[in-house]
Amino acid sequence: MESLRTGISSRSALCCVFVLWLQLTLGLTGDCPADGRTWVPFKGKCYHFVHGVEDKIKSYTFERAQSLCLGFELLTVQSQEENDFVIKYSPEVWKGVVNVWLGMYYDTESDEMRWFGEDAAQFTNWEDHVLSSDILPIDTCVALHSDTGKWEKVSCLDDVENGVICEASEKAEEVKKKPSVLVSVLVILSVIAIVGVSAGIWFLYHKQNLGSSIFSAFEYHPPFRVLETDQSCLVEAEETDNMP
Known part of the structure; x- marks a missing residue:
């Protein structure tokens, strides 16, 4: 006995050691938020595409878009690869062209556009021909067009868009490293x-x-x-x- x-x-001890080694090797500890919503993982981040009700016209102010993310940030795009991912996945959720709010604002101190996470915009994808507008710099926000992937400066107060994507980091991302x-x-x-x-x-x-x-x-x-x-x-x- x-x-x-x-x-x-x-x-049992051997099994515990093996599981620890497997987690460290394969990076099984990372995960997206478990809040009942559908999150799509990509390159260490998680994305929630707010689809709403299909038979209703979608229109969100910038403030409303932020509230729909329930404490998470609006979409930030840090590379061409991430920009392409949004364009390719959008048809899986929405029909037609969608203009997506980006989590970007005009910083009066640096006189440039910045992400709400206080990161500078290292990557941008502005429209080729920028039309002059009467938007005050302090009221400037940005929308991404799902058909072209190009960015457009819009008013944070007056404009409404029909697309919202929330963004979160995968949990324990540092453990996922090799x-x-x-x-x-x-x-x-x-x-x-x-x-x-x-x-x-x-x-x-x-x-x-x-x-x-x-x-x-x-x-x-x-x-x-x-x-x-x-x-x-x-x-x-x-x-x-x-x-x-």
């Missing part, structure tokens, strides 16, 4: 140590039980004493003399 418990404990060689070596050494200790315990346990069974099987019994020939003759003579 004790050996069975030892074996189970060893196997594990270092040191971590892999430590995991391998842990497995070897657990196997060695388990084998040692198993060997000592069975050696103790085997030793006790051997000693119990060979109990000491005094040998039967055989009388020598002369002594046996004397015994028979004495018995004969004593007979009546």
Whole structure:
């Protein structure tokens, strides 16, 4: 019974180490928000395409678009690859051309457009021909056209758009990075140590039980004493003399 418990404990420890190694190797710890909405993962981020009711005309002010994200940020586009992803996935959710609000605003201090996460706009995809407008810089927001992927400056106060995409980072993104060689070596050494200790315990346990069974099987019994020939003759003579 004790050996069975030892074996189970060893196997459980090995399973835990294996699962840890698998998580570190494959990056299984990352995940999108579990809030009942549909999130689409892409390159370490999660995207929720707000589709609304199909038989109703969609129109969202910038303020309304922000509130629909429920604490998450509006879409930010940091690369051409991400911009292309939005264009390619949009037809899976919406019919026709959709203008999507971007989480971008005009920063009066730096006199440039910035993301709401305070990141500078390293990548932009403005329309080729920008029309002059009467929008005040402080009231300038940006919309992305789903048919071309181009960006247009629009009014944060007066314009309404028909597309909203919310964005979130995948949880524990730093754990998803490829594990270092040191971590892999430590995991391998842990497995070897657990196997060695388990084998040692198993060997000592069975050696103790085997030793006790051997000693119990060979109990000491005094040998039967055989009388020598002369002594046996004397015994028979004495018995004969004593007979009546």
